[in-house]
């Protein structure tokens with residue numbers, strides 16, 4: 001038996017970067033992200049004559065880079081007020097938009113570098129962000145720029161591109177396992193639900209505490225054909241967890257996740273604890289991390305992830321709002337300016353966290369609509385990273401959230417959106 005398969009000619013796009021251009025590694029990194037996004041690849045060649053695309057400061061190039069952007073970077077000026085024009089772009093000296101540098105700036109969260117006005121927890125403040133300034137946090141701006149370039153730039157519009165179908169990355173931060181009596185109990189007391197109080201106390205003392213519910217969460221996910229990743233705190237104290245990671249109950253829950261095809265990761269504590277200590281407590285090398293409270297600063301946070309051999313981090317979200325902290329919905333390797341190369345891990349932007357809506361007092365119906373509006377606009381090239389805490393599933397203090405989770409999974413399934421796991425993201429996006 002013989003068969004014929006047509007040969008698809010897919011060769012890398014040849015790109016020449018003018019030698020007088022600074023930050024060439026950063027430019028290459030951004031171009032790799034852009035071409036990867038469209039299922040293409042590029043190579044950088046030393047001779048201009050062999051290039052399809054030329055890049056540099058002069059207006060003779062296909063893409064004109066802003067020299068000012070590089071000068072400001074070299075002076076450690078990162079603020080969006082100084083780096084970007086009023087409409088959020090980096091502009092070259094000829095007045096044109098420098099799309100490549102704009103993407104470099106956004107994707108790598110340069111606006112957060114050496115932040116001087118953090119919030120009470122030491123985090124970059126949403127209200128100081130470009131996204132707040134432009135009211136654009138729900139926009140996948142980088143994707144829009146990439147799509148625009150491939151549909152309109154004379155050197156790109158003829159290329160045959162491939163978009164990846166968006167997928168969902170389900171995650172759970174496990175902050176508290178024993179808080180149900182206090183928090184749900186308080187709610188039950190206020191709402192005069194004596195039987196609920198008795199049940200909570202019984203479960204906490206003789207049965208299974210209501211928030212030790214990883215099995216319940218995984219069962220919901222299995223109903224819709226999904227699996228998820230759980231992030232565990234290794235430090236028990238007032239700011240961190242209320243459970244001992246090595247206690248039999250937690251060990252059992254942790255193992256059940258693995259046995260059920262789920263994955264586990266580290267939820268780096270806040271406070272003085274070091275990463276390496278916590279990795280030791282974790283026992284095996286964790287593949288992924290999310291910082292508790294999303295508390296990290298840049299570039300130190302990214303340095304720590306790399307130094308500790310973590311392959312995936314999913315802390316890049318704004319706690320107070322739904323949306324994209326770096327205006328990009330695709331996992332990527334951030335670029336290290338200090339090392340002049342990409343970091344060796346994948347950052348996965350977190351777009352949705354239950355507590356955001358809870359703190360905003362937003363009805364869950366509105367939260368659901370917000371999420372599916374975003375999904376509708378981003379059917380391709382996104383990984384929707386959701387963070388639902390285990391304590392939001394009990395139906396008392398956080399009532400409505402268990403149903404919201406059901407509705408989200410049902411809706412995603414109906415749209416044919418598949419799940420992606422920590423290990424699969426690392427496999428697919430840990431390159432360039």
Ligand SMILES: [Zn+2]
Nearest residue numbers: 173175292293
């Ligand atoms: Zn946490």
